[in-house]
Amino acid sequence: MKKKIFKENLTSKLLQKHSLNIVIKLKNKNICEIGCGNGNISNYLIKNSKKVNFFHLSDISSFAVEYAQKKIRNKNVKFKTGDLFKPWGDEKFDIVISDVSSLSQTIAEKSPWYQGVDSDCGKDGLKNVKKILKNLNHNLKKNGIFIIPLISLSNTDKLRNMLKSKFKIFKETEKIYWPIPIFFRQNIDEFNKLLKKKVIYFENKFGQYIAYTSVAICIKIK
Numbered sequence: 001m002k003k004k005i006f007k008e009n010l011t012s013k014l015l016q017k018h019s020l021n022i023v024i025k026l027k028n029k030n031i032c033e034i035g036c037g038n039g040n041i042s043n044y045l046i047k048n049s050k051k052v053n054f055f056h057l058s059d060i061s062s063f064a065v066e067y068a069q070k071k072i073r074n075k076n077v078k079f080k081t082g083d084l085f086k087p088w089g090d091e092k093f094d095i096v097i098s099d100v101s102s103l104s105q106t107i108a109e110k111s112p113w114y115q116g117v118d119s120d121c122g123k124d125g126l127k128n129v130k131k132i133l134k135n136l137n138h139n140l141k142k143n144g145i146f147i148i149p150l151i152s153l154s155n156t157d158k159l160r161n162m163l164k165s166k167f168k169i170f171k172e173t174e175k176i177y178w179p180i181p182i183f184f185r186q187n188i189d190e191f192n193k194l195l196k197k198k199v200i201y202f203e204n205k206f207g208q209y210i211a212y213t214s215v216a217i218c219i220k221i222k
């Protein structure tokens with residue numbers, strides 16, 4: 001069991017913002033966040049939406065879940081520890097937010113972000129996402145909404161196609177570009193190979209490596 005808690009980052013903030021645009025209009029809905037880490041996304045939604053919804057937060061890390069549980073003291077929030085949807089059994093949700101680790105494992109292993117944090121995502125970063133999409137048939141209600149980040153240090157073209165073929169409605173927010181920290185330059189030969197094979201995407205602008213994140217909002221499983 002890994003013992004560090006992921007630090008809130010740009011992706012967390014984009015998920016907060018775009019999920020709130022949806023959640024703010026709702027009441028009495030069941031919302032599930034998997035890969036909740038320190039709970040910042042649901043905490044933001046709870047603090048900024050006026051109506052009552054019921055939150056279900058889980059993460060594979062018991063350290064993260066315990067931390068989130070201490071931080072969010074609210075009777076409408078349930079916490080569980082475990083792999084993807086396993087903790088939730090047969091429960092069905094109106095909204096699922098996934099922020100489960102989903103970077104190319106080649107990058108995650110070299111990055112500071114995942115030191116001490118669970119990540120087992122395969123070269124394309126989509127190993128967890130593929131399992132989650134299968135589980136949604138069971139755990140997402142018929143007209144439910146699925147929210148997930150598209151991070152260009154994974155295979156976003158493949159993920160976009162997977163989401164478009166699974167959902168009736170697929171919307172993608174604007175891409176926000178961000179500078180990749182120094183570890184990237186130190187391993188650039190390996191990452192250039194992934195770029196060439198279109199497994200990941202990044203740019204080199206004026207000597208700075210840049211990736212992007214957007215958020216996919218997907219409605220109704222086909």
Ligand SMILES: C[S@@+](CC[C@H](N)C(=O)[O-])C[C@H]1O[C@@H](n2cnc3c(N)ncnc32)[C@H](O)[C@@H]1O
Nearest residue numbers: 006008012035036037059060083084099100101
């Ligand atoms: C990118 S972090 C996001 C954490 C949090 N949402 C945030 O914004 O800081 C990914 C999270 O997924 C969790 N995770 C990794 N593998 C998982 C799995 N198989 N099932 C559930 N959670 C997992 C990690 O422990 C980590 O907390």
